[in-house]
Amino acid sequence: MIATLAATKRRMELEAPDRFRPVVDHDLCRKCKKCVTECSFRALEFVDGAVKPIGGCVACGRCINVCPAHCIEVRQIQSMFPPHANFNEHVRRGIMSQATTGGVLLTSCGTDIPYPVMFDEMLLDAAQVTNPAIDPLRETVETATFVGGRKGFLEVKESGRLYMEKEPGPMVAMDMPIMIGHISLGSVSYNAQKALFAAAKELNILAGSGEGGLHKDFNIYSQNVVSEVASGRFGVTGDYLKRTAAVEIKIGQGAKPGHGGHLPGEKVSALISQTRMIPLGTDALSPYPHHDIYSIEDLQQLISVVKEATEYKVPIGVKIAAVHNVGAIASGIVRAGADFITIDGFRGGTGSTPRIIRDHVGLPIEVAISVVDQRLTKEGLRNRVTVFAGGSIRSSADMIKAIALGADAVMVCTAALVAMGCRVCQQCHRGVCSWGIATQREELVARLDPEVGAARVVRLLRSWNEELKEILGAMGIDSVESLVGNRDRLRYFGPNSKIAEIMGVKHVGEGWG
């Protein structure tokens, strides 16, 4: 009843005004209409012999980049709202939109609220006098990372033979401590996923499949893919589990802890339907919890059944969103038999999430990594797992600080998409991504050349790895493994020393003694 009322009595003047407007310099414009055809948000029109904005611009920047005359700019429309620090524009726009549609506000990417970023409040150490720095261009600085549990202890017997109390579990080697995160086919296009997988193969690192199954064309990359078992079990078959390098059971995602997935029917194209093994055009709903997991003991069973399914040949991990009790949960996950844990901080990205959850639920990854590392170390469990950390790793600096805080490797998603053209306009859930990334429309998907995309991701991550080597060398460390959990090489340089205390990081100015 309320919905009908809202629909019939819609009043334009009560709706939120546009935030951006494309501005065309008509003196320079060649009237090629390229911007009009390329704008998938339909914010431009060619009328009366000129390109004109017609509303709906999201500042994706496509028109700017395709304009041969370089005559378009996108302006942020300012001073539309009377200034008010408390009822700020963000808040008022939310109210206006919800009063119009009555829905739960959807959004994409990671949170855009300016919460403090602890990565930016920490400084790294370097070697001076008392320990020598290493020149990574002339000496070996090892960045290879092994994914899997380091179970048991190696012992040298009197006979000179090596003994292990337990059989070592399966391990996967990566050339750098980076994994391309789980971005499903469905949330992104075929070309985008292909580019990410091809980059992972080229770099000899892992890339996540996301929960959308693995397309048959991508079998050639399966040795670089971590297949995901999420609550919807889309595309999960025995074969899918067996042919990939590792399997990850997804419990939660940083951008939407405690929330399931919801791929709207419009995005369930023939290709998605085939890969996810669901009917065409229906909503692909991932239940909020796994209905076979209501406890750590249940999780242990799902881990065990996947280990049985893969005949103990690949590492099995569990991904959780960083939440308040993350240390205890991680401890339970290790005890349940996981070979790796992925912790996803609250600033992590997504192809679709309720804004209320993205912006207000979870824990920053910096704190989560350190809390988990400290807890697992204290309980004597840290060696049993590889810890991945994700949730807005924007640069090699974030990566290096995450590792120093206690992660073995990081998970990179948004940065890899930005490398392929993404402008973080936060419209993924609308399925009309003008860069051919977060869309299933064929004409838009074709805009992304997988080879070009892969090459750009490869260059980005290689350069990060080089920067990692530079920092390791400067610290006098010759292997990234020696940086893991080395919080003594970090100093906190922010306003809240309580956070530093929780992270186990000393304040700037404090020495080693």
Place this chain on the structure above:
Amino acid sequence: MTAFDVWGERKRAEAFDPATAIERKDGCVVIHADRRDHEGRLVHYKVLNQLIRQIMAEGERHIILEGVMGHRYIASTANRKDVYIEIRGTPGNNLGAFLDGPTIEVFGNAQDMTGNTMNSGKIVVHGNAWDVTGLAARGGTLLIKGNTGYRVGIHMKEFGGTRPAMVIGGTSKDYLGEYMAGGTIIVLDLDCQDDRSPVGMHLGAGIHGGKIFIRGKVEAHQLGPGAVMDQVDGEDAPELEALIAEFEQAFGSSVPRYWEEWVKVSPASSRPFSGHYDPTSV
């Protein structure tokens, strides 16, 4: 030669000689799951499942598991259509997980999560199968002679030519067919003694594909959001008839077919939450 002398788990597993548990007769292989090692420990599920995999790889088609005592994950990902596994005793949780082809027949009760994410094949249980039976199944058939527990048939889904089906001879509890996205669930309630409903609350909550047929009474308040209740009509009869005949053949029982005693629960829409969200992205 490996540089490692590995003991611990593997040593324990090898302390038990699998050969003593295997018996070959009349074209089938019998595995005695109730054998114990020299320390009196029951065969571990890892050893049993490894044996089953090995025997299937040898090309055996008829495998009998005797004295199964709660061994978990039996026949997970087994993928040969011509394999028939007969289980005597009580298999543990996650029987036939990711099953893709074989037929498993349990002469006893099954526990939780039977047929988890199965792709194809058939699981027949001559007894009860409890919570979360048939979770996320996307093909194959589950025939349960007795009762089932909570959250049965959650997120069953269909794709292309494959449709999962589950026939329950007895009753089921809350959340039957929650999030269901395809396939068919039938609840027969053959031992019905009174006029209580054979299913619990939140029936078909969030259902957006598939159908649930129930022989007996269902009140409107038992339905979950997104589910609608209807009479069984002539269109449904052939599908029901085929599955019921399969059930009758498996258990030698007879099912009354007075369709007026039945109800059908189906989705109100294939897009249950389409109006729930505001995609404006402010």
